[in-house]
Amino acid sequence: MGALWQLLERPAEYEAVRGALTNGHTGGVVLVGAAGVGKTTLARLVTSVLSDPVRWAACTASSQAIPLGVFAPWIAASASRDPLALLHSARENLLARPGTVIGVDDAHLLDKLSATLVHQIAVDRGAHIVTTVRAGEPVPDAVTSLWKDGYLERIELAPFTKKQCTQLVETVLGGALEGLSADVMWESSGGNPLFLRNLVEGAVEASTLTDVNGVWQLRGPTAVPAGLVDLLDERLTRAGGPVLDVLEMLAVYEPLDIDVLSELVGADAVDAAEATGLIRVARHNGAVDVRFSHSLLGEVIRRRVGTAAARARRGRLVETLRNRDTSTPAHRIRLAQLCVDSDRPIDIALLVDAAKDAVSLSNLPLGEQLARAAWERGGGLRAAELLSRALLWQGRPQQADGILARFDPDCLDPLQLVQWGVVRASLQFWSLGDVEHARELVEVLRTRVEYPALRLTVDAAAAAMAVHENHIAAGIQAAERVLADPNSPRQAIDFAAFALGLAMPVAGRGADFAPIAARSRAQRKSTDGIIRVMVGYGEVLALTTLGDFDLAERRATEFREFSSAGQFVGWAIARIAVGVVATYRGRFRAAITAFEQALAALDAETSLPWKLPARLLLARAYAVLGEVEHAERVLADAEEHSGPYMALHEPQRMIARAWLAAAAHNPHSAVELARKAADTAHRTGQFALEAEALHHATRFGDRTLAARLAVVAGRVQGPAAAIYARHAAALANSDPCGLAAVSREFESAGLLLAAADAAAQTVPIYDHAGQRRPSAGAAARTMALAAQCDGAGTPAITAAARPLPITEREREIAALIGRGLSNRAIAERLCVSVRTVEGHIYRACIKLDAADRDQLAELI
Structure with a gap:
C-alpha cells in the first residue's frame, strides 16, 4: 500500500x-x-x-x-x-x-x-x-x-480537495469509497495527505475501514496509528505547557466557545495555541468557536490525557456549561457526552433529551450510546424507546425488541403505551416482517388509547403499514385525515407524511404531495431523523412521477448533506433518491454507483428493508446496460424482502423482471411481465406505476395499449403519462411522424431513453415503406440518444442499430443460444416444442447465411 x-x-x-x-x-x-x-x-x-x-x-x-x-x-x-x-x-x-x-x-x-x-x-x-x-x-x-x-x-502548498482525497484513497484501496466515508475522511484529515494516509492505514488495521460488497466504508471511531502519534508528539512537546492545556481542554469538548475556553485556561494560552497553528478560530452562527486545525490532532491529544485527568476536565466543563445556553441539539448532545464520562453527577433527563436529538439528526450510533447510558441509569421507557429506535434503524431489531419486551403493556399509561407500541409494531412490521403481530399491537393501542392526539399517532403509524401492504387508497385516506387534524402531534405528522410520500407518487398524486413535503421541510426538527429523510425521499419520488427532474435532482442534493459516519442510514436513503432521478434521466452508470453505495451502507446484522427499492431500480439499470448477470444477482438478492410488508413494491419488482427479460432478448416475456405489473398496479391503486408499466410494454413493442393508457393518463398528475399515451397511439397507428414528435417530447422532458425508444420504433416503419433516408436519420438520432444514456440497449434500440432480416422470435432464440441454452432448454423457456425452435433456427440461418446455430448466435 x-x-x-x-x-x-x-x-x-x-x-x-x-x-x-x-x-x-x-x-x-x-x-x-x-x-x-x-x-x-x-x-x-x-x-x-x-x-x-x-x-x-x-x-x-x-x-x-x-x-x-x-x-x-x-x-x-x-x-x-x-x-x-x-x-x-x-x-x-x-x-x-x-x-x-x-x-x-x-x-x-x-x-x-x-x-x-x-x-x-x-x-x-x-x-x-x-x-x-x-x-x-x-x-x-x-x-x-x-x-x-x-x-x-x-x-x-494547499491541502488536497475532497475530490483529490477520494481519488487517492480509492487508488490505494483499489476500490470505490463510500461517499459518506469520503466526506468524513476529508473532514478528519483536513485534506492533509500524511494525516489521510495514517487515518486510512490505521482504520484498515483496526477494521473500522472495511470492504462491503465492493464499497469501502468507515464505521466507528477514527483509528490513529503510532506513526502519526509520534509525528505529532514531537510538535506538541515543543508547544509548551499553556498551549497543551488549551489542547487538552479542547480534546474533551470541540468546538468550544472562545470565551468559555479563555475562562478555563486563560486568553494568553488560547492566543499562543492559535499562533502555533494547532487550533483554528472561526465565527459560526454568530459565535466564535475554537477547533483543532485537524480533527486527528484531537485524537492524539486524547491519547495523551489520562483517564482521571480527562474526567476532571470534563467535570470542569460541565460546571461551566451547565448554566449556559443548551437550546441547540449540538450543545445538548456534547454536554450529555461530557456528563457520561465526567466526575460530576449525571442528569438523566439531559441524557434522554440528547439521545432524542441524536436520533432526530439521524446519528444512530450516537443516539444508541446516549440512550443506552440513560437506560442503564434508570431512564425508563423514554430511554428504552429511543434505544430501540436507534437499534431498529441500524438493523438490530431483535435487540430492540428484547428491550421493549421487558415492559408489561398492562402497566403503562396511555402515553407510555403509544411510545412503546408504535416502535414495537414498527420493528415487528418492517424489520421482522411479522405483519400479524404488528397488526395485533396496533389493535391493542386502538383499544386502550382514547386520547385523540395519541389515537392520531397510532392511526398515522397504521397508515404507513397499510401503504406498505399495498392498501394504497386506505393508507392515503388515513394519513390525510391525520394531517388535516390540527391536534395531530409531531410524531403523527411525521408518520403520516412518510406514508403519503410513498403512496401519493405511485397513486399518480405527485402534485398533491408538494404542500406536504413543503410542510415537512419547514419543520426544522423531527421526532425521527430517518422518517424525515424518508419524507424527503418521497418528495423526490413525487417530482419524478411528475416529470420535474430538475427540481427532483435539486431536492435529492439538498437533503443528502451529512457530516458523520453515524448518519449512514439517512445518507444511504438520500443516495437512493439520487439514484432514482438518475435512472429516470437515463444516467445509468451514475444510478448504479448511487445504488451500490447505498446498499453497501445499509448492510447490517438484519438486512434493512430500505434495500428493496434500491435493488429493484439497480436491477433495471444493469439490465438496460445489458449486464444481465448483475441484474439477475440483484433481483435474486431482492427476494429476501418479499411478502405482505413489502407488497407496495411488487409492481416495481415485475417491471425490473420485465427489463431483465428484455435484456435477455426475450421481448415477449418482457411485454407480458410489464402488463402483469400494470394489472397489479391498477388493482391496488398505483395508477402512476400502471401508466409507467404500460409504457414499458409499449417500448418493448406492444401495439395494443393506446386506449388503456389514455384512460390511465387521466388519473395521473403531471405531463409524463399523457406523453406515454401519445406514444402508444403513434405506435398503434404505425405513425412515424407521431413517434418522432413523441421522441422530441420525451427528450424535452428529460426522459432520454424513452426518447431513444420512440425514435428507434420509427426505423422499421420507414424501412417497410422503403424510405431509407428518414430511416437512417431516425437510427442516427436513436444512437445519439442511447449514447447519452451510457450506451443503453433496449429491444427497439437494438433493432434500429442493427436491422437484420429476421423475426423477433428468431432473434430471441439466437440470443438464448448465445447464452449457452440448448434447444430443449429454449423450448421449455418459451413454452414451444423443440421442433418449433429448430425451425426458427433453420430459417434464421438461411436468411443470414449462417452455417450453424453457433454462427447464428455470434451474428446476433
Whole structure:
C-alpha cells in the first residue's frame, strides 16, 4: 500500500517548482505548507528528474543546535573553526559542481549560520534552491528574506480537495469509497495527505475501514496509528505547557466557545495555541468557536490525557456549561457526552433529551450510546424507546425488541403505551416482517388509547403499514385525515407524511404531495431523523412521477448533506433518491454507483428493508446496460424482502423482471411481465406505476395499449403519462411522424431513453415503406440518444442499430443460444416444442447465411 500513496499528482504545483528550478529568472522556490501536506514529496519528486546534481540537506531540531550542523557533511575536516571559514568551506563544497541544485528540507529549523549560507547563495545566484518551510513555525529572518526580498519564489502548498482525497484513497484501496466515508475522511484529515494516509492505514488495521460488497466504508471511531502519534508528539512537546492545556481542554469538548475556553485556561494560552497553528478560530452562527486545525490532532491529544485527568476536565466543563445556553441539539448532545464520562453527577433527563436529538439528526450510533447510558441509569421507557429506535434503524431489531419486551403493556399509561407500541409494531412490521403481530399491537393501542392526539399517532403509524401492504387508497385516506387534524402531534405528522410520500407518487398524486413535503421541510426538527429523510425521499419520488427532474435532482442534493459516519442510514436513503432521478434521466452508470453505495451502507446484522427499492431500480439499470448477470444477482438478492410488508413494491419488482427479460432478448416475456405489473398496479391503486408499466410494454413493442393508457393518463398528475399515451397511439397507428414528435417530447422532458425508444420504433416503419433516408436519420438520432444514456440497449434500440432480416422470435432464440441454452432448454423457456425452435433456427440461418446455430448466435 505504501508506494501507492505517491500516485496522486499535483500537476500545477509540479510545473511551478520545476520551472523555478530550471529557468534563469528565479533563484528557486520555497514550498510552504502544513506538516504532512506533501512539501518534501513534491520537492524530491521534481529534483529526481533534473539532469543537474542535487544536494539535499534535511534539518532537524538537533541539527539546529549546532552551527552549520545541517551542512556539516560539506565542511572540510581541515577547515578552521572560524565561522567565516566554515561558511566558505561549506559553500565551496556544495557548489563544487556547476549547475548544482540545493535542497533544504524544513528550513524553519536552520540554525542562524546555515540560514545565512542559504541566504548568501540565493542572493549571489550561486545555485538554484528548493526549500520547504512548515507553516505556523517560527522562521529565521534570513529564510523569510528569501521570498520577501524576491530571491526565491514562494509557493503555498494547499491541502488536497475532497475530490483529490477520494481519488487517492480509492487508488490505494483499489476500490470505490463510500461517499459518506469520503466526506468524513476529508473532514478528519483536513485534506492533509500524511494525516489521510495514517487515518486510512490505521482504520484498515483496526477494521473500522472495511470492504462491503465492493464499497469501502468507515464505521466507528477514527483509528490513529503510532506513526502519526509520534509525528505529532514531537510538535506538541515543543508547544509548551499553556498551549497543551488549551489542547487538552479542547480534546474533551470541540468546538468550544472562545470565551468559555479563555475562562478555563486563560486568553494568553488560547492566543499562543492559535499562533502555533494547532487550533483554528472561526465565527459560526454568530459565535466564535475554537477547533483543532485537524480533527486527528484531537485524537492524539486524547491519547495523551489520562483517564482521571480527562474526567476532571470534563467535570470542569460541565460546571461551566451547565448554566449556559443548551437550546441547540449540538450543545445538548456534547454536554450529555461530557456528563457520561465526567466526575460530576449525571442528569438523566439531559441524557434522554440528547439521545432524542441524536436520533432526530439521524446519528444512530450516537443516539444508541446516549440512550443506552440513560437506560442503564434508570431512564425508563423514554430511554428504552429511543434505544430501540436507534437499534431498529441500524438493523438490530431483535435487540430492540428484547428491550421493549421487558415492559408489561398492562402497566403503562396511555402515553407510555403509544411510545412503546408504535416502535414495537414498527420493528415487528418492517424489520421482522411479522405483519400479524404488528397488526395485533396496533389493535391493542386502538383499544386502550382514547386520547385523540395519541389515537392520531397510532392511526398515522397504521397508515404507513397499510401503504406498505399495498392498501394504497386506505393508507392515503388515513394519513390525510391525520394531517388535516390540527391536534395531530409531531410524531403523527411525521408518520403520516412518510406514508403519503410513498403512496401519493405511485397513486399518480405527485402534485398533491408538494404542500406536504413543503410542510415537512419547514419543520426544522423531527421526532425521527430517518422518517424525515424518508419524507424527503418521497418528495423526490413525487417530482419524478411528475416529470420535474430538475427540481427532483435539486431536492435529492439538498437533503443528502451529512457530516458523520453515524448518519449512514439517512445518507444511504438520500443516495437512493439520487439514484432514482438518475435512472429516470437515463444516467445509468451514475444510478448504479448511487445504488451500490447505498446498499453497501445499509448492510447490517438484519438486512434493512430500505434495500428493496434500491435493488429493484439497480436491477433495471444493469439490465438496460445489458449486464444481465448483475441484474439477475440483484433481483435474486431482492427476494429476501418479499411478502405482505413489502407488497407496495411488487409492481416495481415485475417491471425490473420485465427489463431483465428484455435484456435477455426475450421481448415477449418482457411485454407480458410489464402488463402483469400494470394489472397489479391498477388493482391496488398505483395508477402512476400502471401508466409507467404500460409504457414499458409499449417500448418493448406492444401495439395494443393506446386506449388503456389514455384512460390511465387521466388519473395521473403531471405531463409524463399523457406523453406515454401519445406514444402508444403513434405506435398503434404505425405513425412515424407521431413517434418522432413523441421522441422530441420525451427528450424535452428529460426522459432520454424513452426518447431513444420512440425514435428507434420509427426505423422499421420507414424501412417497410422503403424510405431509407428518414430511416437512417431516425437510427442516427436513436444512437445519439442511447449514447447519452451510457450506451443503453433496449429491444427497439437494438433493432434500429442493427436491422437484420429476421423475426423477433428468431432473434430471441439466437440470443438464448448465445447464452449457452440448448434447444430443449429454449423450448421449455418459451413454452414451444423443440421442433418449433429448430425451425426458427433453420430459417434464421438461411436468411443470414449462417452455417450453424453457433454462427447464428455470434451474428446476433
